[in-house]
Amino acid sequence: MDIVVENLTRKYGAQRAVDDISFTVHTGEVLGFLGPNGAGKTTTMKAITTSFAPTSGDVKIGNISVLDQPEEIKKHIGYLPESNPLYSEMAVLDYLHFVAELHGIPRDKRESRVLEMVNVCGLEGEKHKLISELSKGYRQRVGLAQALIHDPEVLILDEPTTGLDPNQIVEIRELIKKIGREKTVILSSHILAEVEATCDRILIINKGKIVADGTAEELRKTARGNELLRVTIEGGEKNEIFTAIQSIPTVESVNFFAGDTPGFEVSSANGKSSRKAIFQLCVDNGWFLTALIPVDTKLEDVFRNLTMK
Amino acid sequence: MKQIWIIAKKELHSFFDSLMAYVMLVLFLGFTGFFTWMPSGQDIFLINQATLQPFFGIAYWTLFFFVPLLTMRGVAEEKRSGTLELLLTKPVTDWQFVSGKFLSTLLLIAVALVLTLPYYFTISRLGPIDHGAVLSGYLGLLLMSAAYTGIGIFASTVSKNQIVAVLLALLIGIFFHIIFDVLARGISGFMGEIIHYLSLSTHFESISRGVIDTKDLIYFLSIAFAGLLGSVSILSKRSLSDA
Structure with a gap:
């Protein structure tokens, strides 16, 4: 029924x-x-x-x-x-x-x-x-x-x-x-x-x-259509890496991320992925990519987003 | 009908499980027995007639107080604890629910009345007794209880608080029980007649004397019905006001 x-x-x-x-x-x-x-x-x-x-x-x-x-x-x-x-x-x-x-x-x-x-x-x-x-x-x-x-x-x-x-x-x-x-x-x-x-x-x-x-x-x-990555890169100067990531065309925004593994939070433009470009960037500059973690949106976040308005 | 009986059965169980029924039976038999048999100014030895009139007289008052005590819990407690809401999402209509409560209370009173039959057997051995009057006297008590049960269930539906329910039932009841009778004596004309008709004691007296008139039957049953109708109409309003 x-x-x-x-x-x-x-x-x-x-x-x-x-x-x-x-x-x-x-x-x-x-x-x-x-x-x-x-x-x-x-x-x-x-x-x-x-x-x-x-x-x-x-x-x-x-x-x-x-x-x-x-x-x-x-x-x-x-x-x-x-x-x-x-x-x-x-x-x-x-x-x-x-x-x-x-x-x-x-x-x-x-x-x-x-x-x-x-x-x-x-x-x-x-x-x-x-x-x-x-x-x-x-x-x-x-x-x-x-x-x-x-x-x-x-x-x-x-x-x-x-x-x-x-x-x-x-x-x-x-x-x-x-x-x-x-x-x-x-x-x-x-x-x-x-x-x-x-x-x-x-x-x-x-x-x-x-x-x-x-x-x-x-x-x-629907809550977050954009890809979100947590990236840790070593072997280079922080701000230099930051501007380099920012210049990737598919990247929408970059933030410093302080946690267990300090690094960057990279948000891509809608429907695009920046993973390959980030890897290529490291190869070109001789940096070491030590972590590249896709962040899942938690249902809790979805809930909060929708109900806090 | 089946649903009414299922609810009535459950209510009777809870009367007996909670000792309410036993306390009520003991008190009822104690009161009526005392005033019927012991030297109390209106006992049958003083009257020196083989009649149950003293018993009917005292039961008239005892039941007036006991019925509201039995009905007060009925709907009020179910409203307070929320079981009413759950019960009415089951295949039970408001009418069946209220009728089940009514039936269980009336059955318990019937049990109390049956337990006083030894009075009748004893007295009938003491002298010639008017069997018809005894029968109609019992009928009168039962009809009166039905009327007060209706009122009591209505009062219990009005309030979630059992104390309020019992007081409200007694307040409504006392008008029928005695106030209309007193008022009718002082008022003449059409109004007087209406108030006289509303007085329960007149109807009860005529029945307990042995005159079973349809008018009296209709009187008692319509009070009971009005009580249940009021109760059902309040229950159906829950859909508009309750949180």
């Missing part, structure tokens, strides 16, 4: 938490939802899960509108809210049974489905405990289990890995990836590495508007 968000706007008073955003998520896709706090991630997710109605615009899941048939949509979504609310006075198994029953899982399959979820989410040792007795990580697993129990077509996860230990994070990421092959998944996170590791596509949202949409690779390219 595809999720289609059309011109979604949501106001709180005069403030627009989400401002006219549109995007589509296809079946078999895991969409990572990134943005600083208060950017409108949770608001968008709530609109998709029918938690509240948009001020204007619409969300369609498999061609069913959230506004027209919320009851139909509820059957197909699994939702893990950011705050992960649970009935603390219930035991883990009772709670999962309750959710399974609400989703209309037939009685004969309910038991096995609940146990499967306990297994998948690693709750084996805690299943008889009251939810109030669980640590944050285990509560998060219960939250995941209740979102997955009816094998939903669409999975909406608001910061699913908060509170989990590193091993568990890896397990849950694998699980989400596996689910994402057949289902439609949207997950929000503030951990960029996580989004990069789990998601097929990234959507960055800032102040209620979409500022970037694409794979991690595409985002890096």
Whole structure:
């Protein structure tokens, strides 16, 4: 089931938490939802899960509108809210049974489905405990289990890995990836590495508007189209080398770079590469090229560039 | 209907798991038992008749206080902890949610009333008892509880705070319970009649005397319904105001 968000706007008073955003998520896709706090991630997710109605615009899941048939949509979504609310006075198994029953899982399959979820989410040792007795990580697993129990077509996860230990994070990421092959998944996170590791596509949202949409690779390219090299050259006078590099036609700018290996930061003109020219320069002048490192743009930089404006 | 029952079942479990149900049952049986049997100025030995009227009289007041205590947690706590938001993204409508809460409270009160049946058996051995009046008396208590449950759930939806919820329920309830009755005595004419009709005690008295009139049934059920309707309409507004 595809999720289609059309011109979604949501106001709180005069403030627009989400401002006219549109995007589509296809079946078999895991969409990572990134943005600083208060950017409108949770608001968008709530609109998709029918938690509240948009001020204007619409969300369609498999061609069913959230506004027209919320009851139909509820059957197909699994939702893990950011705050992960649970009935603390219930035991883990009772709670999962309750959710399974609400989703209309037939009685004969309910038991096995609940146990499967306990297994998948690693709750084996805690299943008889009251939810109030669980640590944050285990509560998060219960939250995941209740979102997955009816094998939903669409999975909406608001910061699913908060509170989990590193091993568990890896397990849950694998699980989400596996689910994402057949289902439609949207997950929000503030951990960029996580989004990069789990998601097929990234959507960055800032102040209620979409500022970037694409794979991690595409985002890096758009963020810095220019080649950036860290160059260390020995055997010559600093300023002389500096002017020599600057005179290469493909080089746009050169900076001194102070770090573990002092050298130059060379930025090339759009779409051009200066590597060969730099090497040739060293050969011609008898200098030694000791380092030539292409600098990758980090997703963090992309994120900062897009959201600090 | 199935969803309503699933929610009601969960609520009943939480009543009994949290000891709330036991405390309520013990207090209810204690109060009503004491005033029905022990020398308290209105006990059946003083009246010297085989009748459950003293019990109905005291239960009329006990339930007035107990029902709001049972309903206060219902919606308020779910709103506060955020479970309401999650629950309503599952295949449950606002009506089913509210009705489930209503049903569970009413069932717990029904259990409390069933546990007072030994009073009836004992008294029926002491002398000739009007079986019809007993039956309709119980019906009256149940209908009254339904009305106050409706009000209580409404109050619980209005506030996230349980204390506010219980006070609000009692405030709304006291009008039906006694204030309308007192007012009706002082006001004559059309207004007086309306207020007289709104008074719950008149309807309760006529039922507990053994007269089961559809007008009374409609009265109790419409209060309960109005409470649930108010609750649902507040829940549906969450989409506009909640953060």
